[in-house]
Amino acid sequence: MKRILGTLILIGAAYASPGWAEEQAEEIGDATRGAQVYKKCSGCHQVGANAVNRTGPHLNGIYGRKPASVEGFFYSKGLERAAADGLEWDLEHLDAYLENPKALVSGTRMSFRGLKDPQDRHDVLAYLRQFSANPQDIPESAPTMVAREVELPPEILAIVGDPAYGEYLSSECQTCHQKDGSDKGIPSITRWPEEDFVIAMHAYKRKIRPHPVMQMMAGRLSDEEIAALAAYFKELE
Amino acid sequence: MTLNRRAFIGASVAAGATLSAPMVMGASHGKPRVVVVGGGAGGATAARYIAKDSKGEIDVVLIEPTRTYYTCFFSNLYIGGFRDLSSIAHSYGTLASEYGINVVHDWAIGIDRDAKTVSLAGGGSVPYDRLILSPGIDFVDGAVPGWSTLAQNKMPHAYKAGSQSELLKAQIEAMPQGGTYVMVAPPNPYRCPPGPYERISMVAHKLKAENPTAKIIIADPKEKFSKQGLFEEGWNTHYAGMIERIGPDFGGANVEVNPDEMTVNLDGEVIKADVVNVIPAMKAGRICELADITEGNWAPVSGHTMQSRVDENIHVLGDATSQGDMPKSGFSANSQAKVAAMAVRGALTGSRVFPAKFSNTCWSLIDTDDGVKVGATYEATDEKIAKVDGFISQTGEDAAMRKTTYEESVGWYEGITADMFG
Numbered sequence A: 001m002k003r004i005l006g007t008l009i010l011i012g013a014a015y016a017s018p019g020w021a022e023e024q025a026e027e028i029g030d031a032t033r034g035a036q037v038y039k040k041c042s043g044c045h046q047v048g049a050n051a052v053n054r055t056g057p058h059l060n061g062i063y064g065r066k067p068a069s070v071e072g073f074f075y076s077k078g079l080e081r082a083a084a085d086g087l088e089w090d091l092e093h094l095d096a097y098l099e100n101p102k103a104l105v106s107g108t109r110m111s112f113r114g115l116k117d118p119q120d121r122h123d124v125l126a127y128l129r130q131f132s133a134n135p136q137d138i139p140e141s142a143p144t145m146v147a148r149e150v151e152l153p154p155e156i157l158a159i160v161g162d163p164a165y166g167e168y169l170s171s172e173c174q175t176c177h178q179k180d181g182s183d184k185g186i187p188s189i190t191r192w193p194e195e196d197f198v199i200a201m202h203a204y205k206r207k208i209r210p211h212p213v214m215q216m217m218a219g220r221l222s223d224e225e226i227a228a229l230a231a232y233f234k235e236l237e
Numbered sequence B: 001m002t003l004n005r006r007a008f009i010g011a012s013v014a015a016g017a018t019l020s021a022p023m024v025m026g027a028s029h030g031k032p033r034v035v036v037v038g039g040g041a042g043g044a045t046a047a048r049y050i051a052k053d054s055k056g057e058i059d060v061v062l063i064e065p066t067r068t069y070y071t072c073f074f075s076n077l078y079i080g081g082f083r084d085l086s087s088i089a090h091s092y093g094t095l096a097s098e099y100g101i102n103v104v105h106d107w108a109i110g111i112d113r114d115a116k117t118v119s120l121a122g123g124g125s126v127p128y129d130r131l132i133l134s135p136g137i138d139f140v141d142g143a144v145p146g147w148s149t150l151a152q153n154k155m156p157h158a159y160k161a162g163s164q165s166e167l168l169k170a171q172i173e174a175m176p177q178g179g180t181y182v183m184v185a186p187p188n189p190y191r192c193p194p195g196p197y198e199r200i201s202m203v204a205h206k207l208k209a210e211n212p213t214a215k216i217i218i219a220d221p222k223e224k225f226s227k228q229g230l231f232e233e234g235w236n237t238h239y240a241g242m243i244e245r246i247g248p249d250f251g252g253a254n255v256e257v258n259p260d261e262m263t264v265n266l267d268g269e270v271i272k273a274d275v276v277n278v279i280p281a282m283k284a285g286r287i288c289e290l291a292d293i294t295e296g297n298w299a300p301v302s303g304h305t306m307q308s309r310v311d312e313n314i315h316v317l318g319d320a321t322s323q324g325d326m327p328k329s330g331f332s333a334n335s336q337a338k339v340a341a342m343a344v345r346g347a348l349t350g351s352r353v354f355p356a357k358f359s360n361t362c363w364s365l366i367d368t369d370d371g372v373k374v375g376a377t378y379e380a381t382d383e384k385i386a387k388v389d390g391f392i393s394q395t396g397e398d399a400a401m402r403k404t405t406y407e408e409s410v411g412w413y414e415g416i417t418a419d420m421f422g
């Protein structure tokens, strides 16, 4: 494992070799151990032959499946919106979702606080991979695959935002996001806990969340500016 | 409404009553005064932000002749039957009552830059410390031979919303089966680059349901247009065979109209039409010319503050400006207004000033739940407002994405109108 930017991590070796698919499967994580980790999910999700929807949708064929697409399951608007924006269940995004479901998809109905340990996530994802058709074709196991975490280094989360600057910056947001918290067509961003706000903005900035408008808006904000905005919006009635 | 009837509403009613006619408002209580001409996307936003953020330290006067502002944005959706007219109508009541803005329903007819006063059609004049002009556009005289504003009831432009939009819609409804609608599209630069083509989509949507054998012809002086790939893909999918666009290669720039005969002479071929929607070449709202701050058709400004390059006591916003890379849109005008509001407050009250940031997104509706968008962010350089980054919807996107895009535009409409009018 190599640290790139704070907590960015690289998964998988950089070299392809004959039969790399199987090797890659192991490099994502240990599927046997993953079956144990999966016990944290099995209260809500079934997987394997005859799996049905329970509190959560069944997870067969999750790789490459369009998010929020299992027939007959009642999904949150948040996950449906993310799917319409172009979110795909590949390794990178599954990893981000399991790490912190709300950071990737706010408003998701999956009330699960996330798996903080990268190894746990990689193991459970290696396990789930066995229940996808043609696991060897899963593009996410390409040798150069990089999985990113949304978890931010503490330095960034520790920045104290300047609400006066945030107020000026926020004027740009209010062309779309209403100050009074209405959320017709565009979600409300007022009164969020600062940390959730900061994480969501960085998820757009790093293009982990899919939406092009927000990727662009967040893309040019510095860490300080994001903190300033979080400080300002938190206080809005 | 007559031009010389002036009215005061809201917070300054009492103060207004003490003014003598002809109206001359002296600098009251030594407070600095900002006068805003034009209560549209740029002007209403600027007035609101200055009044809100200066917390009473600045006197804000907004001069706007109409009592009801119909947004051009979503006026195409009104024509297509997706919105009713009342849903795009806004009044100035909240700006007056909640923000203490002195809303004067009158026309500005002259600006004395030395005396720093604005004269009104109703008589009298208003002194300013800073002036903000956001008058939108006017049409270039003689741009389409045969057409003048006198002909706008026969051949509407519907490029200022309200009665013109109603008229165009009524004319489309009155077309005989199999009739012909012609649009004369404008040359660059003009208000809302995708606007004419969203208009075409909405007209086609309406005709497809009500008059499916009708024809739509666009005479276009431009080689290319905004979101062309997306529009053409959508027209093929939803309105195959209905729309014909004649570009400059085939004489689309060589157009003359005859409003009495309802004919369009397109490069020598005379077309008898049932509806002719003429959108002529545009220029800055006339008050900019009267203030003598234009160069060519537009008023040049500095992107750092939106100050006129000619007079630093005047800020110009929105469609009337030439500023660099931003398209003339309501979103742009709103974005520029916030930069100007901050600069004006900084200059008059010493409040903090941050670097200018701008953005724009323009959504267009092609058919029911088929929305597309284009957008960009911008920054101020000494030379101009320069594009930083941008995106555009892709051809071939799935229906779910297009539907969310449309829903977003509805959210944006709510957001920007709340940002303008409170």
Ligand SMILES: Cc1cc2nc3c(=O)[nH]c(=O)nc-3n(C[C@H](O)[C@H](O)[C@H](O)COP(=O)(O)OP(=O)(O)OC[C@H]3O[C@@H](n4cnc5c(N)ncnc54)[C@H](O)[C@@H]3O)c2cc1C
Pocket: B037, B038, B039, B040, B041, B042, B043, B063, B064, B065, B066, B069, B071, B072, B073, B074, B075, B076, B106, B107, B108, B109, B134, B135, B136, B137, B158, B159, B160, B191, B192, B195, B196, B199, B285, B286, B287, B317, B318, B319, B320, B328, B329, B330, B331, B332, B333, B361, B362, B363, B364
């Ligand atoms: C069909 C159509 C669709 C559009 N769709 C979109 C869209 O989807 N998104 C988008 O962002 N933009 C859109 N636009 C563009 C948008 O409407 C304009 O860019 C925007 O309104 C410009 O704002 P402004 O403040 O410069 O002018 P305006 O909003 O036009 O405001 C000017 C105001 O000034 C007043 N005025 C003029 N002269 C005087 C005077 N002498 N004294 C006093 N008052 C005066 C006028 O009455 C008017 O109210 C569209 C435009 C059209 C025509």
